[in-house]
Amino acid sequence: MTATTVHQPTHREALWELEDAFERGDLITIFGRCTVEYDGRAASSLDPGRRLLILKPDGTALVHTDENQKPVNWQPPGSEHHAAVRDGRLRVRSVRSSPDETLDVRFETVEQLSAMAVSGRRDLSVTGSEADLRNALLDRPALIEPGFEPLATERPTDAGPIDLFGRDSDGRPVVVELKRRRVGPSAASQLQRYVAAIEREEGDAAAVRGILVAPSVTDRARRLLAEHGLEFVAVEPPSDGSVAVSTATDNDADVVDDDTDDDTAASSTAESAGEGSN
Amino acid sequence: MTATTVHQPTHREALWELEDAFERGDLITIFGRCTVEYDGRAASSLDPGRRLLILKPDGTALVHTDENQKPVNWQPPGSEHHAAVRDGRLRVRSVRSSPDETLDVRFETVEQLSAMAVSGRRDLSVTGSEADLRNALLDRPALIEPGFEPLATERPTDAGPIDLFGRDSDGRPVVVELKRRRVGPSAASQLQRYVAAIEREEGDAAAVRGILVAPSVTDRARRLLAEHGLEFVAVEPPSDGSVAVSTATDNDADVVDDDTDDDTAASSTAESAGEGSN
DNA sequence: GCCTAGGTCCCGTAG
DNA sequence: CTACGGGGCCTAGGC
DSSP states (O other), X not given: OOEEEEESXXXXXXXXXXXXXXXXXXXXXXXXXXXXEEESSSEEEEEEEEEEEEEOTTSOEEEEOSSOSSOSEEEOTTOEEEEEEEXXXXXXXXXXXXXXXXXXXXXXXXXXXXXXXXXXXXXXXXXXXXXXXXXXXXXXGGGTOTTOEEEEEEEOOTTOOEEXXXXXXXXXXXXXXXXXXXXXXXXXXXXXXXXXXXXXXXSOTTOXXXXXXXSOBOHHHHHHHHHTTOXXXXXXXXXXXXXXXXXXXXXXXXXXXXXXXXXXXXXXXXXXXXXXXX | OOEEEEESOOHHHHHXXXXXXXXXXXXXXXEEEEEEEEESSSEEEEEEXXXXXXXXXXXXXXXXXXXOXXXXXXXXXXXXXXXXXXXXXXXXXXXXXXXXXEEEEEXXXXXXXXXXXXXXXXXXXXXXXXXXXXXXXXXXXXXXXXXXXXXXXXXXXXXXXXEEEEEOTTOOEEEEEEOSSOBOHHHHHHHHHHHHHHHHHHSOTTXXXXXXXXXXXXXXXXXXXXXXXXXXXXXXXXXXXXXXXXXXXXXXXXXXXXXXXXXXXXXXXXXXXXXXXX
């Protein structure tokens, strides 16, 4: 048996199980009615309610409710989990330093406590990152502009590292900022900041070009780019490592449907089951 | 009993439990050996391993391993959970559209499946946000500068909304950007962008001041501020709603220790239990 | 739906 | 340790 579970344990029984699970380095889930207090970089308080607490052997603590992807309260990896019975409650406290932070979960009742041996996240491979976009553009620099010659990636400047630096066919320095998704004002500012840094370096103002390469751009960002004489090149979002230019805002994505449901099946829709939020 | 659990169920048994739990709108945890495939905004693949899958009634799906705060794979709220038995495996698929995304978790074996009724995150109160800092400064605008007069918050401009806008004792427009923590280059760019927008509005270049208000600033950000004639005012990080100015980089935080462990207790340290990461 | 910015952002990487 | 920027960021608030 690789997963041990106790139902409606006494607080003392729960504490014993916690001790053993801490010792084994298990991932622990506790479900019950609890309050949550956090104090550290900010501070928060949560009234009694039924929630799921997850304790990881790396020091992570997560308090989840029935909605949202993010835990309602948490503690980062590297924290220390402590458990005790105080005032008739099971108290789980997760603490870390620098910064000093404490998460306090106090259970009135523990409905269930489980401990299980979980394996790490080996062999996760992701595609479609900004790095993939960069590599695709290094393979075919003409996608940015005919004659563009890449010289460096992550080129350091006084304002931070430039995604892609090179020269155009006229020999002018070109700062390229890559984004894997639609960009807003902050990306325009970022590019402008790098261009200004290179201009300061080169000492030859107004000769440095800046190109923002992304799937698309908001109106406001486009205006900000124009105000600073910066350019925009649209590329399809990186899917399988390849990229394509798109002259305007015309998107045509081929979707392959590989669904073949012909067996017993269950399904849950946010609208059909449970009380939908919003 | 508000939490139902089955241990080492057959896939068919697990499917029945899932159907019931979907119907009830429960929060579901499944622990077992599985593969994970994701395709959507990006794509990823995860080799077989023992992991914890969490399914929320709002459509959220989370795959957790033994380390890190973030799930190794996930699906956002609003997705639809589907379960089926295929090829001798329990397949849980979470799908959403716009953007089209699919998360596929295939269990070789299910060690445990639990379903529980969890309550929402009512009554979460947080303090120490940027909004708290803003309110404190509105109460005592002199903390920014003697004679500073706040005129608007979230004031719209062509470059985006300004945190705090006002005038100094000389009647000059002042753009204030607030940050709850130490700031880097991006905050300097953000402030610069807003100042430029106001200067364009006012038509009277160089008369607009920009002040970055934060606990501290990195060297590089400080230089970027100086290059654009922008200013920095240090405030203590917002703790209990009050703020204090600090003339330089001298931090003195009083820490109250309220720990009183005198009962049975268990504790887990990332270094002592389990295989520590890094 | 899109846009904009905050976040106890988390996280990896480089210095 | 700090710094810097990416992220399938997520989430809230406007429009």
